[in-house]
Amino acid sequence: MDFDDTPEEAAWRARVRAFLEEHRDDLGRRSGPRTSDDRVARERQALLYDGGLVGVTWPVEAGGQGGTPMQQAIVDQEMARADVPGPINLIGIGMCGPTVIHHGSEDQRSRYLRRLLRADDLWCQLFSEPASGSDLAALRTRAVQAEDGSWRVTGQKVWTTLAHLADYGILLTRTDPDVAKHRGLTMFVVDMRAPGVTVRPLRQMSGGADFNEVFFDDVVIPDSERLGDVGDGWRVALTTLMSERLSLGGGGTEIGPGAAAVVRHVAARLPDLSPDRQALARQRLGRAYVDSLAIRYTGYRQLSKISKGELPGPEASAGKLAGTRVALDLADLAVRVLGDDAAYAATADGVRTWQDLQAVLPGMAIAGGTDEVLRNIIGERVLGLPPEPRADKGMTFRESLAAAGASAEERR
Numbered sequence: 001m002d003f004d005d006t007p008e009e010a011a012w013r014a015r016v017r018a019f020l021e022e023h024r025d026d027l028g029r030r031s032g033p034r035t036s037d038d039r040v041a042r043e044r045q046a047l048l049y050d051g052g053l054v055g056v057t058w059p060v061e062a063g064g065q066g067g068t069p070m071q072q073a074i075v076d077q078e079m080a081r082a083d084v085p086g087p088i089n090l091i092g093i094g095m096c097g098p099t100v101i102h103h104g105s106e107d108q109r110s111r112y113l114r115r116l117l118r119a120d121d122l123w124c125q126l127f128s129e130p131a132s133g134s135d136l137a138a139l140r141t142r143a144v145q146a147e148d149g150s151w152r153v154t155g156q157k158v159w160t161t162l163a164h165l166a167d168y169g170i171l172l173t174r175t176d177p178d179v180a181k182h183r184g185l186t187m188f189v190v191d192m193r194a195p196g197v198t199v200r201p202l203r204q205m206s207g208g209a210d211f212n213e214v215f216f217d218d219v220v221i222p223d224s225e226r227l228g229d230v231g232d233g234w235r236v237a238l239t240t241l242m243s244e245r246l247s248l249g250g251g252g253t254e255i256g257p258g259a260a261a262v263v264r265h266v267a268a269r270l271p272d273l274s275p276d277r278q279a280l281a282r283q284r285l286g287r288a289y290v291d292s293l294a295i296r297y298t299g300y301r302q303l304s305k306i307s308k309g310e311l312p313g314p315e316a317s318a319g320k321l322a323g324t325r326v327a328l329d330l331a332d333l334a335v336r337v338l339g340d341d342a343a344y345a346a347t348a349d350g351v352r353t354w355q356d357l358q359a360v361l362p363g364m365a366i367a368g369g370t371d372e373v374l375r376n377i378i379g380e381r382v383l384g385l386p387p388e389p390r391a392d393k394g395m396t397f398r399e400s401l402a403a404a405g406a407s408a409e410e411r412r
């Protein structure tokens with residue numbers, strides 16, 4: 001990969017930088033407190049969209065810019081440099097939109113995509129359930145087709161980011177329990193305001209409430225809101241999950257604003273530290289620097305694959321795994337080296353406090369594939385280790401529930 005901008009990329013970078021400078025005051029600060037008003041966040045995203053900085057790689061017919069992955073990476077880099085927060089509709093842009101682009105009907109694409117990019121509508125991803133997270137294909141939310149062709153959905157989702165604000169969601173359901181678990185799934189777009197949808201926020205240890213439990217009680221979804229064929233939901237979900245891994249580990253060329261702020265902070269305080277703390281801090285900053293370079297180059301490797309039209313491989317899993325470790329290491333460093341002092345100084349900088357980082361970062365090691373699951377992927381696909389034993393191989397979903405001791409009610 002050529003690390004220098006081509007003349008076209010340099011021109012794009014200059015354009016992006018000029019736009020961000022011009023609208024600096026209206027776009028908020030990434031390092032400052034997050035706005036709790038979603039209307040403000042929606043307006044900021046609309047401003048970015050109108051400036052051509054949202055949906056850079058999306059096709060023009062889908063409301064995007066028809067640009068290259070490199071142009072998107074440049075936007076990410078320039079937004080980080082200008083301390084501009086990312087769009088609020090992150091799940092919509094990173095996961096739901098690409099799924100609608102690939103599997104939605106013409107009508108769905110024209111109704112939903114442009115509005116999603118401008119944050120006129122917010123979206124959420126309704127996949128995880130109390131008994132299915134890593135083993136997503138074991139989900140139980142049922143969709144049954146009525147005589148008029150519409151679907152009736154009953155079940156529960158959990159950890160649904162942004163559901164409390166979302167207008168629409170992509171919903172993975174079980175439509176046939178009598179085939180193997182991956183084969184009986186179907187995906188829909190669901191109107192989050194439809195009768196029978198109940199959203200309950202979950203309070204996190206960080207004090208925020210970004211996640212929710214979502215209950216579906218006989219919710220009616222028209223057949224025209226299906227994404228892909230009946231029973232083809234797993235293939236549709238793979239589009240979502242691939243896009244998710246790309247958007248979490250894929251931009252992958254930076255270590256994240258929270259971690260970068262910790263580095264700046266610890267580095268600035270080095271001269272004031274006792275010699276033993278200084279030695280520890282230097283050693284750990286050095287390791288974080290080397291790791292972050294490895295993350296950056298892995299991210300570039302992936303970017304060049306995507307630029308050539310190839311599908312990304314397990315680099316995205318490796319990038320996410322390593323990025324999480326560096327961020328956690330740095331938050332830990334701030335606590336160990338600076339102690340209580342870190343809390344005050346970081347607050348004074350307007351940066352998230354280390355307590356905040358400690359409470360938020362562990363979620364990174366779970367969202368979008370846990371560290372253990374990513375290690376399994378690397379073990380199987382990179383190192384060629386034997387695959388994990390799959391206890392429910394060759395069973396229908398209903399049989400696997402029975403084998404796991406589920407009650408007759410649960411198996412219905």
Ligand SMILES: Cc1cc2nc3c(=O)[nH]c(=O)nc-3n(C[C@H](O)[C@H](O)[C@H](O)COP(=O)(O)OP(=O)(O)OC[C@H]3O[C@@H](n4cnc5c(N)ncnc54)[C@H](O)[C@@H]3O)c2cc1C
Nearest residue numbers: 125126127128132133134159160161363366367368370372
């Ligand atoms: C910040 C955040 C945002 C999220 N947003 C959403 C969202 O918007 N929509 C959504 O649908 N979900 C969302 N989730 C849920 C997320 O996808 C799940 O939490 C994740 O898939 C793990 O599932 P689980 O919580 O059920 O844990 P489990 O899968 O039950 O895992 C429990 C533990 O067992 C380990 N484990 C499981 N399987 C294996 C295995 N095969 N080998 C080794 N170890 C294993 C795991 O690593 C973990 O440590 C979010 C989660 C977080 C933290």
